[in-house]
Amino acid sequence: MEVQEAAASATRKGDRISISISVRVSCIDLAGDHFTDVVQSVNVSRSGCCLPLKCSLAPGQKIHLQRIGSGEEAVGRVVGQTGVRCEHNLYGIEVLNQSDNFWGIRFPRQWGSRFPLQKELEESNSRALLKCAVCQTCHVTALNEVELSVFQITHRLTRMCDVCSANTVWEPVPHETGPEELLATGKKADKRKYGRINMKTIACVGPLGPHADIVDVVNISRGGICFHSSQTYREDSWIQVAVPYTQGAANIFVAGCVVRARKISNALTEYGVEYVKSQD
Numbered sequence: 001m002e003v004q005e006a007a008a009s010a011t012r013k014g015d016r017i018s019i020s021i022s023v024r025v026s027c028i029d030l031a032g033d034h035f036t037d038v039v040q041s042v043n044v045s046r047s048g049c050c051l052p053l054k055c056s057l058a059p060g061q062k063i064h065l066q067r068i069g070s071g072e073e074a075v076g077r078v079v080g081q082t083g084v085r086c087e088h089n090l091y092g093i094e095v096l097n098q099s100d101n102f103w104g105i106r107f108p109r110q111w112g113s114r115f116p117l118q119k120e121l122e123e124s125n126s127r128a129l130l131k132c133a134v135c136q137t138c139h140v141t142a143l144n145e146v147e148l149s150v151f152q153i154t155h156r157l158t159r160m161c162d163v164c165s166a167n168t169v170w171e172p173v174p175h176e177t178g179p180e181e182l183l184a185t186g187k188k189a190d191k192r193k194y195g196r197i198n199m200k201t202i203a204c205v206g207p208l209g210p211h212a213d214i215v216d217v218v219n220i221s222r223g224g225i226c227f228h229s230s231q232t233y234r235e236d237s238w239i240q241v242a243v244p245y246t247q248g249a250a251n252i253f254v255a256g257c258v259v260r261a262r263k264i265s266n267a268l269t270e271y272g273v274e275y276v277k278s279q280d
Contacts, residue, residue: 013078017043021044022102023067031056037055047145047147049095050082050092058198060078060167062075062076063077063093073172075094079247099202107167131170132231133169135168141159191265196216199220201243203247204241205229227263227270229268230268230269233261236257237257239258240255241256241273254275258272
C-alpha cells in the first residue's frame with residue numbers, strides 16, 4: 001500500500017513555496033548503487049526542499065544537488081521520507097551549504113519589530129522536546145522548516161547524538177499529566193487517540209485581519225492543538241487556525257472545534273482544539 005502525503009502538510013511554515021524547479025540529484029542509494037537523475041521539486045524553502053526520487057535513501061545521508069539552468073550546486077541532507085507519489089519516494093531534503101541564489105528565490109528573513117513573535121519564530125524556528133531512542137537523553141531541539149515538516153508526518157527524526165557519538169533516531173517525549181495536575185483536578189489522565197508533542201511555535205486563530213489572534217502553542221498532535229490566548233472562545237465553538245503561522249505568508253487555515261478551556265491566569269486561557277477531520 002502506498003504511503004500518501006499526510007494532512008500535516010497543511011501546518012507548515014509559510015516560507016515553503018510549491019514550485020517545480022529542475023534539480024540534478026546524485027547519490028548512493030540503499031542498495032549501494034550510484035543514482036543520478038533530474039527531478040522536479042514539489043516545493044522549496046529557505047531551508048531545503050521536497051524531492052520525488054525513484055531510489056531509496058536513508059535519513060541523514062548526504063546527496064549532491066545541482067539546479068538545472070543556473071549550475072548552482074549544493075550538498076543536501078536527507079531529513080526523512082514524507083510520502084509516495086506516482087511511484088516516487090518523497091523526501092524532505094535540508095540544503096546545507098546553499099548560496100542565497102541557489103533557488104533563484106528571495107525568502108524573507110525576519111518580520112521586524114512590529115511582529116516580535118514572528119521574528120522569534122524566524123530566528124529560533126520551532127522547538128520540540130526530543131529523546132534519543134538509544135541513550136534516552138532528552139533535549140529541547142530547534143527544528144528548521146524541513147525538519148519540522150518531516151517531524152509532523154513521521155513523529156521522529158534522525159539526528160547526531162553527542163552522548164552516543166552517532167546518528168540516532170529521536171522521538172518526541174510524551175506529554176503526560178503530572179501528579180500536581182492530578183491532585184488539582186482529581187481526574188485521571190484521559191486516553192488520547194493521538195500522542196501530543198510539546199512544541200514552541202505560534203499559531204493564528206483567524207480569520208486574518210486586524211483582529212486575528214496570534215497565540216503561543218503548547219503542544220500539537222495529528223488530531224488537534226493546545227494553545228494559550230487572552231481572547232475568549234466558548235467550548236463547542238468552531239474556529240479557524242493556522243499552525244505554525246508566519247505573518248504575511250500563504251498560511252493554510254484548518255477548521256477546529258474548541259473542546260476544552262482552562263483559565264491559567266487572569267490574562268490567559270488554555271484551549272484544546274480538535275480538528276474537524278483527523279487523518280490516521
